[in-house]
Each structure stands twice: as structure tokens, then as C-alpha cells.
Amino acid sequence: MKKTNSENLRCPWSQTRDQLLRDFHDHEWGKLNLDDDYLFEMLILQLFQSGLNWRVILHKRENFRKAFKNFDPVGVAALTEQEVGDLMLDSSIIRNHIKINATIKNAKAVLIVQAKYGSFAKYLQSIIPTQIVHHPEIFEDIDVSNDLAKKLAAKMKEDGFFFVGPVIIYSYLQSIGLINDHLECCPAKYHG
Template sequence: MERCGWAGPEQIYIDYHDSEWGVPEWDSRALWEKLILDGFQAGLSWITILKKRENFRAAFAGFDPRQIATWGEAEVTRLLADPGIIRHRGKIEATIANARAWERIEAEQGFDRYLWGFVGGSPIQNAWQSFDQVPTFTPLSQALSKDLKKRGFKFCGPTIVYAFMQAVGMVNDHPVTCPRHAPVRAIGEAGQFPSPE
């Protein structure tokens, strides 16, 4: 069995594939962080973001959306001067807008419940024979992208959203030939969507 074709050759990429990618994420804040990082990836490779992830976490207050929602031009200026992150005004300003959008969804129903509702509360289990068969977006990612935009999110097109869905385990797109397919499937099938508090 071979890992997904994108996983390598650098160890940071292999580790990410072997421990994170496709594992269901149920935490509302962690889901938001990943969506933001996928937005920063737009036009770049994921490994570029992965190598800077800790810098992003430091620069963006641990990706605390409630704190980021209060930010303004002073924080944008600070971030544009930070060489440890992707210095893109549009993406930085979008992160602040997305924090405010997250707050609204979180208050209404919980961001985690909102997202997982699109897949019925449990991961979609695909059975691709090779990674070449995996789509870059789906009708479901198009629907989620459209709804996120309607709710005020930016940098969340269907391709970004599908990459996000794959990463946080809303869909298991490890091919059956990848050694992570079966473990990720088992985690998804054993996992339980968090019950309402």
C-alpha cells in the first residue's frame, strides 16, 4: 500500500498525512482555523501554509475567532508586516470578517453542528482506487461554499471548501490503496457527532 500521492517527500507533509489529514475534527474553533488556513492557501501549495502554521497561530492569537472579530486596521497593519505569515491584505481582512461570521453561526447553532450538518453528522466514506480519481470539488462543496458566502465568509470557493472537507474528515478521500484509508474510516465510523449541550 502507498500513501496518497501528494504526501511527500518532505517529512512535515508525510506526518500531516499520517496523523491529521482526513481525521474527523469536531471542535468548532479548530474547524474555523482550518478553514481560514485553507483560504490562505488559495493560489499556493498546502505545504507552504503547513510550514508557516505555527507562525500563523502566533500571529492570529491562537486562531481565537472571538478575539479576531474585534480587530481592525491596526491589526491588519501589524500582520502585513509579519514575515512569518502570508502577507495578503485581502486574506487578512477576510479572516477578520470570517471571525465575525463564525460568531454569528456559533451563536445560532454552533459552527461545528452547522458544518457537519452538510454531511448528515458523519463522514462521507469514499472508496477511490487511486488519488487520481479524487475530485477537486463536488456539488456538496459548492453548496457549502455558497452558504458560507451568504453568511459572510470570504475565500471559501468550492475547491477551497472541498480541500477543507477532506482535511477535517467530513469526507474520507484517502484511496483504499492508502494505509490511512481504513484507520480514518474506523475513526469516522466510531466517532459521534457532539450532542447538544
């Protein structure tokens, strides 16, 4: 099937027949969303996406939702060793003990920063106050990290977050829309 002109303009990673990935690209990635529940959900998904790809994670998203208490940081922070053991047996998610434990630690860290800053969003915005829109012409122009991601990653590590290196945090910032790295020609750059 020949691609339409508008599809040829899309970010290359979204030029796929996978509808979940296309919808993520069109309606979430690069779209600013500072709802605390969403921010925590994307932090979990980003953590598990590390070393994999968004297509794999998006197809397991509802399974992650069930496994991690509807992405509720209070529920995730309270997971017991027995529940962690059950998650390690759950083939519907990524069974990685390090990532599961990091998710629990991150839930606890989110609760701490929410109490201190008033919200997880305000915490993130203490480093990146508003959306940053880059203007890449080609995919190769998109960074994998930058100084702000490095600064935020360092702060998050200091504040008890795990599995939050600068590359993971840069990708996270793209996924929650604090960084918009859609190609200039992409129809989702300012719409979607």
C-alpha cells in the same frame, strides 16, 4: 533512498521527506475532527493555502497561530486596522491583505453561526451530517469539488463567509475529515 512498500501505497502528495506534510496527511487530512477551535484553524489555513500548497502553510502554521490569536475567532474578529497593518509587515506569514481581511470576516461569521447553531460543527453538519468516505483507487479519481461543497460554499457566502468557493470548501472538508479521500491503498485511510 528507495521507498518502502507502505510508502508506495500512500497518497501521492504525501510521498515526501517533509515530515510536517507527512504528519498532516497521516494524522489530520481525512480524519474527522469537529472541534470548533480546530474547524476555525483549518478554515484560516485553508484560506491561506489557496493558490499555494499545504507544505508552505504547514511550515508557517505556528506563525499563523501567533498572528491570529491562537486561532480564537473572538480575538481574530476584534483585530484592529493597526493589527492588520502589523500583519502585513509580518514576513513569517503569508502577507495577503485580501486573505487577512477574509480571515477577520470569517471569524465574525463563525461567531454568528456558533450563536445560531450552537457550534460551527453543527453549522457544517447541517449540510454534511456525517463523514463521507470516498474510495478512490488512483489520485486522478479524487474530485476537486462536488455538489455538497457547492451547496455549503453557497450557504457560507450567504452567511457572511469570504473566500469560500466550492474548490476551497471541498479541500477544507477533506482537511477536517468530513470528506475522506485517502486512496483505498493508503495506510492512513482508516488509521493514523
